[in-house]
Amino acid sequence: MVAPASDATTTKWFVRRISLRRVPPIFMTMSVIVVGLIVFLAIFGSLIEPNDPFQQDLLDTSAPPSPEHWLGTDPLGRDILSRIIAGADSAIIGPFIVAFTGLLAGSGFGILSGYMGGTADMVIQRLVDFMFALPGLLIAIVIVGVVGGGYWLAVLVLSILNVAGGVRLIRGAALEQRALPYVEAARTLGVPRWRIMYLHIWRNISPIVFANAALDFALALVALSSLSYLGLGSQPGEAEWGRMLSENQSLLFSNPAGVLAPALAIVFFATSVTIIGDWIYDRFSYGGRTGR
Amino acid sequence: MATRDSSLLDVRGLELEVVAGAMRKTLVAGVDLRLERGETIAIVGESGSGKSLSARAIVGLLPTGVVARAGQVIFDGRDMLQESPREVARVRGSSISMIFQDPFTMLNPLLRCSKHIEEVLKIRVDNPITNRAEARREALARLVEVGITDPTAADRYPFQLSGGMRQRVGLAAALAGDPAVLIADEPSTALDVTTQAEILDLLKDVQQKRGMGLILITHDLRVAFSVAHRVYVLYAGSLVEVSTSAALEHEPLHPYTLGLLLSEPAADRRLDRLVAIDGSVPGPDEVAERCSFASRCEWVTDACLAGKPTLSTLEGERETACVRIGEIRSEMSAAHLGAKRLVVVTPLEHRTRDENAILRATGVSKVFVGRAGNEVHALRNVSIEVGLNESVGLVGESGSGKTTFGRCVVGLETATSGMIDVGGIRSEDYSTLTREQRTAIRKTVQIVFQDPYSSLDRTETVGAALREALVVNGFPRDGVKRRIAELLELVGLPAGYARRRPAALSGGERQRVSIARTLVVEPKLIVCDEPVSALDVSVQAQILNLFRDLKDEFGLSYLFVTHDLAVVRQVADRVYVLYQGAVVEEGPTEQVLDRPQHDYTRRLIASIPRSAV
Numbered sequence: 001m002v003a004p005a006s007d008a009t010t011t012k013w014f015v016r017r018i019s020l021r022r023v024p025p026i027f028m029t030m031s032v033i034v035v036g037l038i039v040f041l042a043i044f045g046s047l048i049e050p051n052d053p054f055q056q057d058l059l060d061t062s063a064p065p066s067p068e069h070w071l072g073t074d075p076l077g078r079d080i081l082s083r084i085i086a087g088a089d090s091a092i093i094g095p096f097i098v099a100f101t102g103l104l105a106g107s108g109f110g111i112l113s114g115y116m117g118g119t120a121d122m123v124i125q126r127l128v129d130f131m132f133a134l135p136g137l138l139i140a141i142v143i144v145g146v147v148g149g150g151y152w153l154a155v156l157v158l159s160i161l162n163v164a165g166g167v168r169l170i171r172g173a174a175l176e177q178r179a180l181p182y183v184e185a186a187r188t189l190g191v192p193r194w195r196i197m198y199l200h201i202w203r204n205i206s207p208i209v210f211a212n213a214a215l216d217f218a219l220a221l222v223a224l225s226s227l228s229y230l231g232l233g234s235q236p237g238e239a240e241w242g243r244m245l246s247e248n249q250s251l252l253f254s255n256p257a258g259v260l261a262p263a264l265a266i267v268f269f270a271t272s273v274t275i276i277g278d279w280i281y282d283r284f285s286y287g288g289r290t291g292r
Numbered sequence: 293m294a295t296r297d298s299s300l301l302d303v304r305g306l307e308l309e310v311v312a313g314a315m316r317k318t319l320v321a322g323v324d325l326r327l328e329r330g331e332t333i334a335i336v337g338e339s340g341s342g343k344s345l346s347a348r349a350i351v352g353l354l355p356t357g358v359v360a361r362a363g364q365v366i367f368d369g370r371d372m373l374q375e376s377p378r379e380v381a382r383v384r385g386s387s388i389s390m391i392f393q394d395p396f397t398m399l400n401p402l403l404r405c406s407k408h409i410e411e412v413l414k415i416r417v418d419n420p421i422t423n424r425a426e427a428r429r430e431a432l433a434r435l436v437e438v439g440i441t442d443p444t445a446a447d448r449y450p451f452q453l454s455g456g457m458r459q460r461v462g463l464a465a466a467l468a469g470d471p472a473v474l475i476a477d478e479p480s481t482a483l484d485v486t487t488q489a490e491i492l493d494l495l496k497d498v499q500q501k502r503g504m505g506l507i508l509i510t511h512d513l514r515v516a517f518s519v520a521h522r523v524y525v526l527y528a529g530s531l532v533e534v535s536t537s538a539a540l541e542h543e544p545l546h547p548y549t550l551g552l553l554l555s556e557p558a559a560d561r562r563l564d565r566l567v568a569i570d571g572s573v574p575g576p577d578e579v580a581e582r583c584s585f586a587s588r589c590e591w592v593t594d595a596c597l598a599g600k601p602t603l604s605t606l607e608g609e610r611e612t613a614c615v616r617i618g619e620i621r622s623e624m625s626a627a628h629l630g631a632k633r634l635v636v637v638t639p640l641e642h643r644t645r646d647e648n649a650i651l652r653a654t655g656v657s658k659v660f661v662g663r664a665g666n667e668v669h670a671l672r673n674v675s676i677e678v679g680l681n682e683s684v685g686l687v688g689e690s691g692s693g694k695t696t697f698g699r700c701v702v703g704l705e706t707a708t709s710g711m712i713d714v715g716g717i718r719s720e721d722y723s724t725l726t727r728e729q730r731t732a733i734r735k736t737v738q739i740v741f742q743d744p745y746s747s748l749d750r751t752e753t754v755g756a757a758l759r760e761a762l763v764v765n766g767f768p769r770d771g772v773k774r775r776i777a778e779l780l781e782l783v784g785l786p787a788g789y790a791r792r793r794p795a796a797l798s799g800g801e802r803q804r805v806s807i808a809r810t811l812v813v814e815p816k817l818i819v820c821d822e823p824v825s826a827l828d829v830s831v832q833a834q835i836l837n838l839f840r841d842l843k844d845e846f847g848l849s850y851l852f853v854t855h856d857l858a859v860v861r862q863v864a865d866r867v868y869v870l871y872q873g874a875v876v877e878e879g880p881t882e883q884v885l886d887r888p889q890h891d892y893t894r895r896l897i898a899s900i901p902r903s904a905v
Binding site: 185186192195203 | 703731739741746750751760765809
C-alpha cells in the first residue's frame, strides 16, 4: 500500500492516517476476541451452559475439574463454568450503564462547561470539585450498605459518582477545540451554538469521549465486582464474578480453578476493554495537531 | 568531479522512507549534496519536498519511523549513516550543529541563556572548558558574537527574550562547539520581517568570519539568493536543479525553478496577474518513474514521462534534471525576462474618504487583561475605513494588533472602546446587538483564517460544511446541492470535491474551500487574516489570483491582514501600517511602499530579502 493519495476520495478520513499505533496488533486481536466471547456468552450463554448454574449438588461440593464439571464445583456443588457463563451478562450490563451514563452526562455537561464558559462553567466545575472530594468507592459502600445492597443500586451509585471525571476531561477537550478557526468560522457564519457544541465539537473530540467510556467501563466492572465481593452488590445466589470470588475463596486449595476462573475473567475482560479504548483513541484521533 | 575528495561534506544518493507496518512511503528519492569549506549552500523546496529530512539525516536526527534506505553522508572521511548513534551524537554539536525554525521551543525554558552555551562549552569534544568562571566568560563572548552585547541578557530566561533574541541565543549555543558545518533549518521563518533580515545577515556574517560551511534550508528563493553561494532546488523528494545563486537568479534552467521565481509575489511592483503553478506537489512515489514536475509543467512531452531524469551538467557549475532544457531554454528565458519587464502598475484612483464605506472603524481600542491583572494594549485608538470594492491592507508584525482588529470587525472579539460601523450597523459592543443586527453584520462581513488545516472541521465533508453554512443562513433546501457546486466552481474546485474530507485536500485546496464558505452569505467584505502565509509559494499565487477574480466578479471589499509586504503590494489598494497597536502610516499602496514616511515603515521595507549580487 504505497502512497494512497490518488484514490483519497474514496478512502475514509481516518484510514488515511499513517498510524504508528502504540497498541500492538496482536494485543488488539486478543482483546477483540475476549470481548467478543464475553458478549456472545452474555447473549447466548443460557443455550450453551453445560449445567444449570443454580443447581446445587451437596454430594459433589468443592470438586476439582472433571469431564462433567470442567472447572469443578463450588462449596454448594454448583458447576463453576456454567456460573461463569451465566455471570457474563451482569459483567456487561452494569459497567455499560455506568460508562454510557458517563458518556452522555460527561459530553453534555463537559462541552457546555468548556464552550460556554462563564457562570455555567463555574457552577458545573464547582459541582465536579465537590464530587471529586468525595471518596468514591467508600461512598458507594456506605450508601449500598445502608440501603441494603443489590446489584442495580450499586450500578446507580457508581453511575452518578463516575460522571465527574468525564465532565472534567471533556471540558478540557472542548476548551481546546473552541479556539480553533473552524469553530470561529462556524460562529461568524451564524451556526447555532448547540449545533457547534454537540455536532462539531462533539464529533471532533469523540475519540477522547469513547476512549474514556471504555476506561470507565473497565473501572466500573472492577468496582461492581469489588462491591459484590464485599457482599454489597449482587445478592446471594446470583451468578456474578465478584460474588463468586468471595464464595469460592475456600476452594483455593481444593479447587484452585474455581477461584482463579472468575478472577481471570474480571482481569481479562477489564484489560481487553481498556486496550480497545486505547486503540480507539490512537486510531481515530489526530493528536494535538488537527488533521495535519 | 575533481573537487569531490576535498569537499567538507558530501551527500551521495540519499534516499529516505517512512516505514509503518507493511506500508512504505518514499520521502526523499536520491539527493546529492556537496558542501565546500567556507561555502554556504541553500536547499530550497516547498513543504513535502524532503529538504528538512535530508538535513536531519546528515546529523542523525531523523524522526521515529523514518529511515535511510540508501546513500552515503561523507564527513571527515567517514560515512555518517554507517556510524553508531553514539559516534554520530559526538559529531553532532561539535563538528556539525543545527539550529531550528522555532526559537520558542529550541531553548530549555528552565535554563538561563548563558547556561545553554556553557553546557556545550563544557561537553564539547575539542578543548572542553571545565572551569565555571571561564565557561561563563566564554559564553558572554559568544553572545557578543551573535550580537547580544547586553551582559544582563545572559542571565535572563528564554521567555523573557524576543523571538529574534532567542534565535541568536540558539545560534550561539550551536556555535559553541565551533562546528565545521552549521545547518540552519528555516532559521528566519518564524520571526517577524524586520528580525528575519537581521538573523539572515548575522548568519552570513558569522559564516564568513568563521569560514565555516553553512547549509541553509528554506522555502524562500529570495532568502536563498541573499545568503547562499549555491542553491539546490528540491521538488517532491528529488533534486531538479543545482546552480550558483547568481546564475540561478539570472536564468533558471528548470521549469519548476522558473515557476517558483515567477510565482513569488514581487515586493517592488504590482503585477496585473501573478504567475501561478497549477496543481500541487505530488508524493515521491507517484513520480518515481517520471519527471517529478511533469504533471504541472507546461512543456511536458512523452520524453518527460519515459523515466526519472537525473541531474546532468549543463555548463560550468549548472545542473538540471530537465530533459528538454536544450529545446525549451529560449522559451523559458523569454518567459523569465518577460515577467521581469512586466512592470504593470494598475493605476488606482485614490479614495480616502469614501461616502459608501463598507467598514468604518473609529477610535477602536482593545485591552486584554492577563491573569496577573496586567494590561496588554492590543489596539490603541485605531481608525480604519474600507470602501466598497476596495482592498485594504493592514500590515504589521506579530503583536501589532492587526489580527485583533480583524477579529473585532467580525465580532469574534469586542473592542474595549471605539465604534465599528459595518455596512451601516454601528456597534460599540457586539454582544449588545440584536439578533437581526448580528445577522445583518454576518451577511456583510466574513473571515478567512490563516491556518488551512484547522479552519475546516476535519470530520465532515466539504459538501456538508457548505450545506450547513447555506442552511443556517436560510438558503432553500432544494437548491442547496446546485449552489454547492456553484460555490466550488467559483473558487476553482471541481464539484466532486463536495464528497471529500479536508484530509484529502492540499493546503491550497482547503483555503479555497474556506473562501467558498465565506461566499455562502454573499458578503460585501471579507477579512483575510494572513490567508496565504501558511501556503507554499507556488500555491500562494493561485490563491491571490483567486482573491482578485472574486473581487472583480462580485465587487467584494477586502481587509487584508498580513505581515508580507509583497502580498500587500499585489492585492491592496490602500495600506494601513500598524505598530504596537497604533496606525503609524496610511495611504495608497504605492505611496506607502515606495515613499514611506514613518521610520517603522521604512524598516519594514528595508527588511525584504534581496539577493547579494
